[in-house]
Amino acid sequence: MSLLIRRQIPIALVFITALLIMMDYFLKLPPLDARGVSWTSPVVKDLQNWGVILTAFALGFGAVNLFILHSRHISRRTVKQWPFSVWLLLMIILFTVVGVSYGATSPEYSWLYNSSYFALSATVYSSLGFYMTSGIYRALRARNVDAVILLVTGGIALLKNAPAVAVNAPFVVSIDSWLNAIPTTSAMRGIMISAALGAIALGIRTMTGKETGFLGRLTEAEKGG
Amino acid sequence: MREKRGFWSRLEDIPREVLYGLLLIAFIIPMIKPIGFPVPVSPETQKWYDTIDKLPAGSVIMIDFGYSGGGEPELGPMAVAVYHHIFKRGGLKAIAMSTSIEGPLLWDKAMAEVNPSQYGAQYGVDYIHIGYIAGTETAMAAVGKDLRATTSTDYKGNPLDQYPIMEGIKDASSFDLLIVFTTGGDQSEGWVRQWVTPYKTPYLCSVLAMMKPTMLPYQKAGQIIALTSGAQAGEMEYLVKVPARGIKSADVMTLTHLLIVVYVIVGNIAYYGKKYSGG
Numbered sequence: 001m002s003l004l005i006r007r008q009i010p011i012a013l014v015f016i017t018a019l020l021i022m023m024d025y026f027l028k029l030p031p032l033d034a035r036g037v038s039w040t041s042p043v044v045k046d047l048q049n050w051g052v053i054l055t056a057f058a059l060g061f062g063a064v065n066l067f068i069l070h071s072r073h074i075s076r077r078t079v080k081q082w083p084f085s086v087w088l089l090l091m092i093i094l095f096t097v098v099g100v101s102y103g104a105t106s107p108e109y110s111w112l113y114n115s116s117y118f119a120l121s122a123t124v125y126s127s128l129g130f131y132m133t134s135g136i137y138r139a140l141r142a143r144n145v146d147a148v149i150l151l152v153t154g155g156i157a158l159l160k161n162a163p164a165v166a167v168n169a170p171f172v173v174s175i176d177s178w179l180n181a182i183p184t185t186s187a188m189r190g191i192m193i194s195a196a197l198g199a200i201a202l203g204i205r206t207m208t209g210k211e212t213g214f215l216g217r218l219t220e221a222e223k224g225g
Numbered sequence: 226m227r228e229k230r231g232f233w234s235r236l237e238d239i240p241r242e243v244l245y246g247l248l249l250i251a252f253i254i255p256m257i258k259p260i261g262f263p264v265p266v267s268p269e270t271q272k273w274y275d276t277i278d279k280l281p282a283g284s285v286i287m288i289d290f291g292y293s294g295g296g297e298p299e300l301g302p303m304a305v306a307v308y309h310h311i312f313k314r315g316g317l318k319a320i321a322m323s324t325s326i327e328g329p330l331l332w333d334k335a336m337a338e339v340n341p342s343q344y345g346a347q348y349g350v351d352y353i354h355i356g357y358i359a360g361t362e363t364a365m366a367a368v369g370k371d372l373r374a375t376t377s378t379d380y381k382g383n384p385l386d387q388y389p390i391m392e393g394i395k396d397a398s399s400f401d402l403l404i405v406f407t408t409g410g411d412q413s414e415g416w417v418r419q420w421v422t423p424y425k426t427p428y429l430c431s432v433l434a435m436m437k438p439t440m441l442p443y444q445k446a447g448q449i450i451a452l453t454s455g456a457q458a459g460e461m462e463y464l465v466k467v468p469a470r471g472i473k474s475a476d477v478m479t480l481t482h483l484l485i486v487v488y489v490i491v492g493n494i495a496y497y498g499k500k501y502s503g504g
Contacts, residue, residue: 025423045370051363052375059326059359105329105381113330118294125295129481133248134241137488141496151493155486161434161456162482163475164262173265185441192442 006218011209018207020044063092091116153179233499237492244488251484255476264475270460273429273451274310276402282316284401285394287426289412290321290328290335290354296408296433297331299455302471303431304406305338306461312344312351313465318390319352320400322368322376324361324412329354329380338469349379349388356380361411365419369397397424404429406455413440421448431455 023029024040032038070085078085095112102108142148159165160176205211212218230238254260280286288307292300311319323329332354346352355376358364367375372394378384385391393399403426407413413432420426427450432440434454444452453461456478458471 041370045367045374048360048363048367048370049374052358052360052367055359055361055363103382105333110330110333113294113327114334118297118327118330121294122298126298130245130248133485133488134244136485137239137244137492138237140489140492142493143496151489155489158482158486158489162479163264163459164479165483166267167263167265173267180438180441181445184438185445188438189442 007209007212007215010215011207014214015207017047018203021047063096067092231499231502233495233502236495237499248481248484251480252477255480256473259473260476260480262476262479264459264463264472266460266464267453267457269451269453270457270464273307273453274461274464276427276429276450277307277310277317278314280314280317280401283318284316285318285320285399286311286402286404287397287400287420288319288321289324289403289405289407289416290332291324291405291407291409291412292331293325293327293408294331296455297334299433299458300406300408300431301331301335301338301455302458302469302474303453303455303461305335305469306458306465306467306471307404307406307431308335308339308341308352309467310461310465312339312341312346313467315344317351320390320394321352321354322364323354323357323380324364324407324415325409326357326359328357332380350390353385353388353390354380355385361409362415362419365415369420369424371396372399397426400426402427402429404431406431408433408436410436410439414443417443417448429453 020040021044024038024044027040028036028038029040030038067089070088073081073085074089076082095109098106098109098112136154140147140151140154142151156172156175156179159169159172166173202211206214277286290304292304308319311317321332323332325331341348341352355372356379358368358376360367364375373385376385379388397420403416403420405413405416405428407430413430413436416428416430421428428448429451430440430444430449431453432455434456437452437454440449440452443449456474459473459475460471462468462471
C-alpha cells in the first residue's frame, strides 16, 4: 500500500477533524446563522454522531474479536485457559440469545444480569475492602516522617468517614476539610495541569503526524524517521 | 527446626484470616441488628439537597446513570435517595441517560426500589431513560449539541416523540441541572468539559469515595455545585426522610472504620514492640 494511503491521508483526516472540533469548542467562527450558531457546529455535530455510532460498532466488533480469540484457545486446547474460554463463549451466547429474543431491558435479561454479572462484580469490588484492610495492617507503619504523615492523614480520613465519629468529634471533620481543600486540591491541580499539558503535546504530535501509534504497524521509513 | 517467634513478631504477622474474620463480624452485626449511630449531614449533601429543592417548577434535570454493577452498592442508594427527592419535590422532569453500558439495567433496578408511582410520577411524563449512548465524552458532547440527532428512542426502543416529557427538549440548553452518578473518571470529568464549561449547566456529582480527590479541584473552582460520594447516601436518605440502605450502611461504616483504626494502632504497637524488644 502506498505511503499516501497508509500515512498521509489518515494524518490529514485526523488533523482536519481535530481542528474542526477544537474550533467549534473554543471559537465562534463566522458566518453565523440566524440563531447565532457557527458554521462549524452542524459539521461537528455530524462528526460527534459518527463517533457515537463507531463506538457502538466497536463494542460489537469487540465481542466478535473475543469470540475469535477464545475459539482459537478452545481448538488449540491452550493449557489452563481453554475451559475458561468455553465458559466465556457460553456466557456470550447465553446473554446474546436472551437479549436478542426478549430484549435487553426485558425482565428475563434483567434477571440474568442481576443474578450473575451484577452479583459477581459487586462481590469482587466489595472484596477489595478485605484486601485493603490486611494491607493497611501490614503497611501503615510509622517508619519515618513520610510514613507518619501518611498514617496521620489516613487516620483522619478514616475517622471522618465513620459517621458516628464525625458527629461526636467535629474537629476531625474540620481537619479533614482543610486537608481536602488545601493539600489534596493543590496536589490534584498540579497532576491535572501536568496531564493536560501532556495531552496537548500528544494531540499536537498526533495532528502533525509525529505520533503514529494510531496508524497501526508502520515501517521506520513510513513513520517518517 | 521451626524458629520460635516472639510475641511482637506474631502480633505483627496476625494471619489475614483473623483480620478478615473480625472485619466480617463488624460488617454483619449492624446489618442484623442496626445500632442506630447518628448520621451527620455534611454541608455538601445539604447543598445538593437545597439545589434540587430550590429548582423552579417545570425544571428539567439530566441524570447520567453512569455507574457499573461493581459500584452499585455504593452509588445505588444515593441515586435512589435522589430520585425519591425529585419525585417528592414534584414538578420536576427527570431525563436519564447512561454513559455506562450497564446503566439502563441499574436504572431499572433503582426505579424498582424508588417505586415512582407512590408519588404519582409517570414514565414518559415525569421521568424517562433515553438509553445507553456509546462514546463517553463524545456521547456527552453529541447529546449536548443535539439530543434528537444522537438518539431518537428511549431505552426500550420507543420513539422519544411519543413522550410528553421530551416536548421542547433539544440540547444542553434545555436542561436546568445535571446530576451524575458514576464510577468512571472519564464521565465525572467529561461532563465538566462537555456541559459545564460550554453550556454553564449547574452540576451535581456523585462518585465513589476514592474518586473524590480527583474531583475536588472542579468543585473548588465552582464547576461542581456539590460533590458527594455514595458513602453519603445515608445523609441524603435522612434529609429526604426515606431511610433505606444508606442509613443502614452508616452503622457498618462507623464500626468497620473504627476497627481499621484499631488495626493501624495494633500494627504499629507490634512494629515498635518488635523493634525495641528484638522480636
